[in-house]
Amino acid sequence: MDDMVLALTLSAVSPAVGGVLIRGEKGTAKSTVVRALTTLLPPVTVLTGCRFSCDPAAPDPDCPDGPHPGGTSDNAHPGATSDATHSGGTSVTRPARLVELPVGATEDRVLGALHLERALRDGVTAYEPGLLASAHRGLLYVDEVNLLHDHLVDVLLDAAAMGRAMVEREGVSIAHAARFVLVGTMNPEEGELRPQLLDRFGLTVEVAASRDPSVRAEVTRRRLGYEADPDGFADRYAPADAERAERIATARRLLPSVRLDDDTLHRIATLCASFEVDGMRADLVTARTAMAHAAWSGRTWVTATDIRAAARLALPHRRRRDPFDPPGIEQERLDQALADAGLDQPDGPAPETDPPPQGPGPDGPDPGGPGGSPTPEDVERDVPGPVETQPASETSPAAETGAGADGPNGFRVPGDPSGPDGAEEPRHGREAAPTGGRALAADQPYRARLLVVPGIGAGAAGRRSPAVTTVGQTVRTTLPGAGPVGRPHLVATLWAAAPYQRLRGRRGPGLEVRPEDVRVPVRQGREGNLILFCVDASGSMAARQRMREVKTAVLSLLLDAYQRRDKVGLVTFRGNTADLALPPTSSVDVAATRLGDLPTGGRTPLAEGLLRAGEALRVERIRDPRRRALLVVVTDGRATAGSDAVPRSRHAARLLAAGGVRSVVIDCESGRIRLGLASALAGALGAEHLPLEQVAAGALTTAVRSRTDIRRPGAQASGRAA
Incomplete structure (x- = not known):
């Protein structure tokens, strides 16, 4: 802490x-x-x-x-x-x-x-x-x-x-x-x-509960002590609180006298530039934080210790370029950047003006806590929290065997030296185990096609489907109770009251407004939806390049969901079962991590996957009834788990359609000969059928333009001339 x-x-x-x-x-x-x-x-x-x-x-x-x-x-x-x-x-x-x-x-x-x-x-x-x-x-x-x-x-x-x-x-x-x-x-x-x-x-920190049993026991002891006697507990720490408050006030008075020379400022700029942060705010915040740290330490000049402390707090959250990037700074990279900026050398002896060390608190020394003082060792210790992963080099043993390699998005790719990536359908009637499959990394995400829920909703404000919300453009006004709850629309209320002023006996200035005159605005904007992905991870999807394309498409749709303020969930099915890999959440980066760790192989329990998705939607509809859902089924349409797999999958699809579930089927079938199973599944679901190649917005635009050019008179001639 x-x-x-x-x-x-x-x-x-x-x-x-x-x-x-x-x-x-x-x-x-x-x-x-x-x-x-x-x-x-x-x-x-x-x-x-x-x-x-x-x-x-x-x-x-x-x-x-x-x-x-x-x-x-x-x-x-x-x-x-x-x-x-x-x-x-x-x-x-x-x-x-x-x-x-x-x-x-x-x-x-x-x-x-x-x-x-x-x-x-x-x-x-x-x-x-x-x-x-x-x-x-x-x-x-x-x-x-x-x-x-x-x-x-x-x-x-x-x-x-x-x-x-x-x-x-x-x-x-x-x-x-x-x-x-x-x-x-x-x-x-x-x-x-x-x-x-x-x-x-300006600053960001990662906190986590201690795993040390003695520390956890002390936390519990203090909490119980506070509940037993709140006033007495507060009195025990009053001197330490007063001492720290006085030190903050002293540091505030000293802050205008803190010097930041050109050499130190250049080191800060070098440090921030080495991390390739966007804009200049990182430089300003790091400089201000270093000056505050110097004042807190009782000095009027900035040292390397101050800059190191400022860098740990001001830079981690400014390195994130993508919502799927891990937060924090890798300690080795921070040390190297500090060395490049000449900040790895220890400071000289403390000046005589430095404040003396603070005494222990009521329960003993507490560095950095009430009445304590952060030491250089505290400042230079490792930052807790997730550590950034780096892709394995092409010449590393991990890259040669595939073991322990990281994909371009930081997804773990467990290697399997026993054979090529991508399991085939089990042969001779043997069922592949649901565990022990191989996880493939996704490529870089692209701008995905916009998928919307048909109709006008009334859910939480977002950026996907049309909806009546509390913010947005006013399209009309209505009586209270007939529309969303909100502030009255002043102009519409006055217009409703104005024609009846004489009947109400009003002769002077002003208006007499009665409750029946009040009007509220009806605003139309966009809402955030629940995007539930139902992903086929069976052996028929496990061809190396195809599954990579599937994960890239889903990752791109997840990025689109993040930008449009959606909730997301993930259902996967392979072998004999379907699992809710991620319950509906707003944390799309967690969904991306679960997707990256998704193994493949085994039979295709399509019916189980659809039914599990339907159950997840039913539960979420109870929890958040205003948020409309969109089911995105990613499959090639095959159903091979059992002799009656195909009839059961069609029955499950019709049940979802009868329940009013809005869905999209992303067809992952490839090759010259296509059976059209995903298209038939879309028909049973009453869903939009979307080939995997058209998930990218650019691919759809290219297809539309090509068809338009063919139909336009003279297009072919002009194309040949070009």
Whole structure:
């Protein structure tokens, strides 16, 4: 947990670092540590009555509650009214805030919006601040940040980039300061974070529960002690907390004096360039983090130790170019990059101005914990978490035999020196075992054809199928209860009330609005779907190149699902059984890993695969009834598990079709002679039939263009002339 404590502490010392993303398995006290940070932050001085927490020493000139004493407001919205009053610029000191942004929050709650009641009652434009205004000069915490809706991600991106929140809606044009430390926690098993938002986090850490029984026993002991006497437990750690809070405040005061000379800055740039990170944000964050670490250590100059600590926290998440890339930095590569930048040499003796070592806490020494100090050994230790895999060289023994080789996407390819890759159908009636098959790597994914669920849905906002959602283009208005729940549509509500003002006895200005006048918007956008892959892994699919093409196609569709905010699941069938290899999840990278480890061989239990997919869809429909599903069956259509395999598979297909399951059959049959079994299966499913070669969007475009050119008059002649 030391990395997490250090990252949060450095963000508290220098909010300009950009916040922290904490990734880790469930049950590792991520939220507990973040919430505990607020008690260690220095208090904040704000103007009395200002709802936007303006600093009395430097008030925001464009604050909607301004103008403040000592500042002017030339750009304040003339129609905005303030509910706050200021008495001679008085100020008050309060604790720093931790504002939690719920995953299901609305955009109005985050940004703020027009005060609808006052607008209808008094005819004035009054602005009601949102969560970003409350988080100004504090912490904004998002638990399960990877599950945040896209429209909220866009709001956070804008605020983090500009340091201001912009509200442009319904006659309101407001801008106010919104500088906060963004802290997010997430469990990677539930899906990855959008790359744009991931890059906005200054630092990232991986946390995991200790496997040391003594450490786990101590954690349990402290938890039980807290539950037995919360106040007494907190009192035991109060001195250590106060000591750490004072040290954070001291580091903040020292930070403006920290020097970053040109040679050190050049080393930071060399380090970041060696990792080929996109943009310049990595250089800026690494420099700011190194300066914060120097201030935290009580120094006014940056050393190699500071840069090493900053690199471990600021660079891992900026190396991911693909959602299937593993997070983290390989320690050997980090060491080599540090050596290339001249940062592998130990620092000189500590200056006399360094703070003395901190004493032990209530339960003994706790380096990096409450009242502790990170040591160079702590800074240079290995980072826990997944390690990046590198493809085996072509001349390595693994490459020659196939054993232990990695594919271009990091998928493990277990070798089998006993014969060629790809098992054939078992002969002489012998059944191949479901285990012990061979897993083949996929090639690089390509842009896949868009597969959509027919009709108009009403599921979670996404980017795949048309749907009525809470965000998107307003297509009409309706009465409350007849459409999605949301804020009233102001203009439509006023239009509905206007014709009846005289009948209601209204003669003066303003409108009398009654409940029957309220209208809500119906917005049409796109939804995210559940894409359930049902993949044939039998011997008939095991020809080396064909199975590689199948995995590449499914990997490409998984990448498309990641970009369109879908949930994915994976059912595989081979031998005599079908398995739910991955229950429906938002973590498409986990699906890609399971796909890469998928072995092949054995008979083809097609009916079992379809029935297992139907059961998975039924369970998910109970859990998430609004999310529509699309079943993608990847097979050549053969059914060889038993004498009645073909009739059972057709019966299973008709059951799915009768249950309203929307599906697509990707035909993997190859060769000159094709039996058309997958096409017949698609007919029984009522599904779209798609040859494997047409999964790529480019292949479909080429086919359409070729047919168009043939039908166009003079196309052949022009082609011959060309």
